[in-house]
Amino acid sequence: MDRDASLSEFTAAVRRPDPEIPLARAALLIAAAERPALDVDGYLGRLNGLADAAEPARRAADALSRLHRLREFLFEELGFAGDRADYYDPRNSHLNEVLDRRLGIPITLSLVLIETGRRLGLEMEGIGLPGHFITGARIAGEHVLLDPYNRGALLTVEACGQVVSRALGRPVRLTSAHFAPVDNHHFLARMLANLKGIYWRQEAWDKVVRVVDRLLALDPTAGGERRDRGTAWTNMGRLERGVTDWERYLTEFPDAGDHDQVRHQLRRVRQKLARLN
Numbered sequence: 001m002d003r004d005a006s007l008s009e010f011t012a013a014v015r016r017p018d019p020e021i022p023l024a025r026a027a028l029l030i031a032a033a034e035r036p037a038l039d040v041d042g043y044l045g046r047l048n049g050l051a052d053a054a055e056p057a058r059r060a061a062d063a064l065s066r067l068h069r070l071r072e073f074l075f076e077e078l079g080f081a082g083d084r085a086d087y088y089d090p091r092n093s094h095l096n097e098v099l100d101r102r103l104g105i106p107i108t109l110s111l112v113l114i115e116t117g118r119r120l121g122l123e124m125e126g127i128g129l130p131g132h133f134i135t136g137a138r139i140a141g142e143h144v145l146l147d148p149y150n151r152g153a154l155l156t157v158e159a160c161g162q163v164v165s166r167a168l169g170r171p172v173r174l175t176s177a178h179f180a181p182v183d184n185h186h187f188l189a190r191m192l193a194n195l196k197g198i199y200w201r202q203e204a205w206d207k208v209v210r211v212v213d214r215l216l217a218l219d220p221t222a223g224g225e226r227r228d229r230g231t232a233w234t235n236m237g238r239l240e241r242g243v244t245d246w247e248r249y250l251t252e253f254p255d256a257g258d259h260d261q262v263r264h265q266l267r268r269v270r271q272k273l274a275r276l277n
Contacts, residue, residue, distance in 0.1 A: 051119035109148035131167035
């Protein structure tokens with residue numbers, strides 16, 4: 001699978017009604033941008049294998065017991081855990097690497113828990129708290145909250161507030177809206193935003209471009225992503241491509257707060273191109 005093919009497959013996967021998006025497959029196609037030969041179907045089989053290996057959970061007396069058995073299996077028996085040594089390792093944002101290493105960040109560990117739980121008939125969902133991602137399970141009318149980054153620990157609403165406050169470094173008051181489930185588009189966008197931030201700090205501009213390509217596949221109207229891709233192209237020396245993205249950004253968002261700044265950058269790059277020609 002070459003990079004263009006992985007982008008085409010990702011685009012096809014996400015350009016459908018949200019409930020029909022194959023979340024795990026789309027997440028693996030994000031990783032395939034860097035590993036064109038990635039066996040996407042093989043790793044989907046790995047998720048099926050986790051559910052099969054957790055078969056005793058399926059035979060539990062009720063859904064809550066099933067959930068607890070699944071938590072024990074993933075986080076105690078298999079040892080899935082948060083990567084506290086190198087949180088910003090890009091591998092923590094690639095589902096295949098998380099399955100291989102059993103290490104990840106909150107959102108990818110949530111994805112493993114959600115996908116495995118759903119295969120066991122549990123009603124699982126992602127919850128994108130500010131600065132931290134957790135998993136919810138709907139059981140007998142109750143909303144059970146879990147923290148996969150902390151080995152699937154059960155959370156109260158109050159504990160969630162403490163986790164978020166620590167993550168953001170300031171007191172945060174959570175409301176019921178913060179606990180709404182994240183749809184598939186936003187789940188994937190948050191995964192990609194994490195990767196984009198990592199690669200931006202690394203100045204790995206070619207990887208930034210590939211991530212932004214996928215963010216734009218999710219939301220073609222995301223002007224800020226097109227602006228940032230223009231910056232990445234320019235930093236790679238691909239000035240013409242940078243100009244194209246910046247021109248489109250300025251045309252489509254004439255009232256953007258950074259309009260003058262981007263226009264100034266565009267003028268400088270055009271002057272550079274003129275000298276080169």
